[in-house]
Amino acid sequence: MSSPVIPQPVTVVGIGADGWAGLPDTSRDALRAAHAVIGGERQLRLLPAECGAERVPWPSPLRPAVPKLLAEHAGRRLAVLASGDPMFYGIGRALAETVGPERLRVLPHPSSVSYACARLGWPQEDTEVVTLVGRPLASLAAALHHGRRLLVLSAVAGTPRDVALLLSGRGFGRSRLQVLEQLGSDRERRLDGTAEDWPHAPGDPLNVIAVDCVRDPAAPRLGAVPGLPDAAYEHDGQLTKRHVRAATLAVLAPAPGELLWDIGGGSGSIGIEWMRTHRSCRAIAVERDTARAERIARNAASLGVPALRVVTAAAPAGLAELETPDAVFIGGGLTAPGLLDACWDALPPGGRLVANTVTLESEALLADRYRRYGGELVRLAVAHAVPVGGFTGWRQAMPVTQWSVTKAHGDPQASPAPAVPEAGERA
Incomplete structure (x- = not known):
């Protein structure tokens, strides 16, 4: 009877553009001792002949191949080569999720971000990093704020040109760009210019883009908190x-990593601004109208959250297969049979539900749920100053009734509605 194969720890070695010469002895020893080394073809070419291990290039797509490749080499001394710091936008995350952190031995190298900040004299803690490796170019838009410094991790040699075009199209054409190529090697090069007149042809694919954000005076100012100008949306x-x-997002209270259902998405503004609060926030917009669903996707890309998922379906039928939400917003379709109950049932304990309406029929539904489940029922009224002849007066917008509630732990219902004070009693 054969003995079971005991999985060996996986050693993950970070390597820079300077290759073998830039590795410390610990990393070199790990690579020499390995039976097999997995890595990208560029990284594998950096190894000298004295590393006699079998060299296994990553297939494409990479992420689905990780469990299979590791299983094929179980029982062998296995090393994985990664660019720079494997735990910073690198393969280390996928490996930790596959084999568990206790089976990883990570030997990091300075990341491209560390090198770039060193070359530029930028404090790393004050510099925002945006990766475009495997992610849409439009995701950069959410990070654009006047006076901020960004480091953009490029996907290909042409990424700097694409970044310059996006900045120019978003009103940041005056921003200074510096492209840092082959950081840490003897082939380092820096290219300089502004987004609106970027003069350089695509160069080395191993590059990082430094952006000094400068907003054009005529460009709209988009803040970092909910309540963007209505004109920001199509x-x-x-x-x-x-x-x-802004008031709705305040009671929805997004937190990092949470998922929102935006029911009756309309133009997508609630889901979009939920996602803009933190890069790990996620949202699903459910909109039955095809033209509006397409518009939501365009707005999401324009405002830097292209990962917002749009489901073109009517609710509640379109909710059946969706991932469990942390919060639900209902901005339309409240009178659809079963919608409120379906959203309530989908929420886990501690989940939040917020519903807005301007009609008496929907308001009656919210008043009923308020009596049953508690929470807070408020009316939001906004008036705008407008010309009245040669003077100025107020024009009242339609008041919005809003119900917000948190589902109680250990109880399918939330707390009951608070008692209404009797006449003469202090509220």
Whole structure:
């Protein structure tokens, strides 16, 4: 009877553009001792002949291949080569999720971000990093704020040109770009220019883009908190307006890593601004109208959150296969049979539900749920100053009734509605 194969620890070695010469003895010893080394073809070419291990290039796509490759080499001394720091936007994450952190031995190398900040004299803690490796170019837009410094991890040699075009199209054409190639090697090169007149042809694919953000004076200013100007959205009138939107996001209370269902997405503003609060926030917009669903996707890309998922379906039928949400917002379709109950049932304990309406029929539904489940029922009223002849007066927008509630732990219902004070009693 053969003995079972005991999985060996996986050693992950970070390597820089300077190759073998830049590795410390610990990393070199690990590579020499390995039976097999897995890595990208570029990294594997950096190894000298004295590393006699079998060299296994990653297939494409990489992520699905990780479990299979590790299983094929179980019982052997296995090393994985990675660019720079394997735990910083690198293969280390996939490996930790596959074999568990206790089976990893990570030997990091300085990352391209560390090198770039050293060359530029930028404090790393004050520099935001955006990766475009395997991610849409549009995701950069959410990080654009006047005066901020960004380091953009390039996907290919042409990424700097694409970044310059995006900056120019988003009103940041005056931003200074510095492209740092082959950081840490004897082939380092720096290219300089502005986004609006970027003069350089695509160079080395191993590059990092440093951006000094400068907003054009005529470009709209988009802040970092909910309540973007209504003009930031393409819409057909189905838009949660700015002040109500800010109040709605406040009670939805997004936190890193959480998932929102935005039911009756309209123009997508609630889901978009939920995702803009933190790069790990996720949202699913459910919209039955095809034209509006397409518009939501365009707005999401324009405002830097292209990962927002749009489901073109009517609710509640379109909710059946969705991942469990942390919060639900209902901005339309409240009177659809079963919608409120389906959203409530989908929430886990501690999940939040917020619903807005301007109609009496939907308001009656929210008042009923408020009596049953508690929470907070408020009316939001906004008035705008407008010309009245040669003077100025107030124009009242339609008041919005809003119900917000948190599902109680250990109980399918939330706390009951608070008692209404009797006449003469202090509220």
